[in-house]
Amino acid sequence: MLMNIALIALIVLTVLTAARLLNVIQAAATLRGQKAHEVSESDNQLNAFIWLLYLVGLLGMFVYLTVKYYNDQFVPQAASAHGEEVDSLLNLNFIVISIAFVITQVLLIWFSWKYRYNKTRRATHYAHNNNLELIWTLVPAVVMAVLVLKGLIVWSHITDDDEGAINLELYARQFDWSARYSGADNALGKANYTMINNDNILGLLSPESIMEQMTLLRRDSTVTDSSIVNGFLPEEKLGKEKTRLRRIIHQIRTIAGFRYEYETGAESFASTYDDVIVRDTIYLPVNRPIKLTMRSQDVIHSAYMPHFRVHMYCVPGTETYFNFTPIITSEEMKEKLSDPDFEYRLYCNNICGATHFNMMLPIRVIDGEAYDTWAAGKKTFGQETTERLAAKGWITRFANNN
Numbered sequence: 001m002l003m004n005i006a007l008i009a010l011i012v013l014t015v016l017t018a019a020r021l022l023n024v025i026q027a028a029a030t031l032r033g034q035k036a037h038e039v040s041e042s043d044n045q046l047n048a049f050i051w052l053l054y055l056v057g058l059l060g061m062f063v064y065l066t067v068k069y070y071n072d073q074f075v076p077q078a079a080s081a082h083g084e085e086v087d088s089l090l091n092l093n094f095i096v097i098s099i100a101f102v103i104t105q106v107l108l109i110w111f112s113w114k115y116r117y118n119k120t121r122r123a124t125h126y127a128h129n130n131n132l133e134l135i136w137t138l139v140p141a142v143v144m145a146v147l148v149l150k151g152l153i154v155w156s157h158i159t160d161d162d163e164g165a166i167n168l169e170l171y172a173r174q175f176d177w178s179a180r181y182s183g184a185d186n187a188l189g190k191a192n193y194t195m196i197n198n199d200n201i202l203g204l205l206s207p208e209s210i211m212e213q214m215t216l217l218r219r220d221s222t223v224t225d226s227s228i229v230n231g232f233l234p235e236e237k238l239g240k241e242k243t244r245l246r247r248i249i250h251q252i253r254t255i256a257g258f259r260y261e262y263e264t265g266a267e268s269f270a271s272t273y274d275d276v277i278v279r280d281t282i283y284l285p286v287n288r289p290i291k292l293t294m295r296s297q298d299v300i301h302s303a304y305m306p307h308f309r310v311h312m313y314c315v316p317g318t319e320t321y322f323n324f325t326p327i328i329t330s331e332e333m334k335e336k337l338s339d340p341d342f343e344y345r346l347y348c349n350n351i352c353g354a355t356h357f358n359m360m361l362p363i364r365v366i367d368g369e370a371y372d373t374w375a376a377g378k379k380t381f382g383q384e385t386t387e388r389l390a391a392k393g394w395i396t397r398f399a400n401n402n
């Protein structure tokens with residue numbers, strides 16, 4: 001608070017001082033017999049010269065910064081099959097932008113220096129030149145078309161499904177990631193937001209999870225209903241509880257629909273059973289194509305794996321996709337970088353709330369056999385749910401329901 005007041009006082013004083021200083025300079029000029037705001041010949045020459053100096057400084061800085069930062073630090077080594085394509089696209093863009101930047105800046109500054117004010121020089125009236133118009137329309141148009149076409153080709157590689165790709169889901173929420181492996185059937189089971197609870201954060205649909213969520217919601221609705229009827233709640237609280245009850249009833253109706261589909265055999269929800277959810281480290285097999293499907297629970301997040309050149313929004317209410325193939329294992333990368341602590345990482349690259357910075361998962365790329373062994377050792381969603389329901393003593397009730 002005190003710092004803020006001091007800062008505001010400093011700004012006010014600086015402005016006042018600058019205004020006084022300007023008055024003094026003008027008064028001095030008036031004393032010398034100069035009109036206020038008049039620019040003398042030497043002022044003009046000096047400014048033109050400084051402008052040229054600025055061009056030299058600008059280009060020097062541009063070269064220096066490009067050499068210093070356009071390297072492995074700026075773009076880490078690509079570790080995926082399409083990574084080199086993306087990099088060549090990025091490099092091409094930088095080359096085109098750099099050429100355009102240098103040409104326009106040199107022309108801009110050189111011209112304003114060359115044609116600086118001169119009492120004896122007359123301006124030429126030069127209204128129109130068709131050839132010039134044609135050149136500066138066609139050249140950028142062709143360059144843009146080439147860039148867009150090359151980009152489209154790379155984009156189609158990223159979004160086209162690879163034959164036999166491993167289906168993997170990334171699920172984002174404030175503030176962590178879950179990865180869901182599709183298991184032996186390579187199919188991701190269905191999910192619905194009404195199914196989300198503390199033990200089923202991805203809202204996966206399976207006969208067991210439907211039964212569990214139904215039981216939880218029925219209990220919740222009974223408690224909420226009795227607090228509305230018998231709770232002697234103040235008006236405001238009562239309104240909130242009623243809204244809550246309406247929401248729960250909507251959820252129960254939706255889930256009853258899923259249960260009906262299951263009971264009539266319209267939907268088996270079988271592919272969910274062998275899905276595996278991982279929340280600490282993502283393991284990927286080297287040289288096998290992977291199809292990422294991305295979802296978000298709450299706000300827009302962004303899945304970012306810089307080494308694999310993977311970057312895609314995770315949008316609530318819809319699914320997004322990205323295909324890639326890791327080509328360098330974590331161990332190989334550690335050797336290449338001579339960094340024993342190196343780790344591939346998945347980041348959230350869209351500021352999504354208070355602990356956005358914490359949304360990160362390590363990724364380990366291992367060879368195919370090691371991956372198969374790892375995957376075989378994981379507990380599936382079906383096993384986890386069944387065990388949990390058994391521990392609660394609910395599983396027998398479900399069996400009786402059928």
Ligand SMILES: [Cu+2]
Nearest residue numbers: 301348352359
């Ligand atoms: Cu996020």
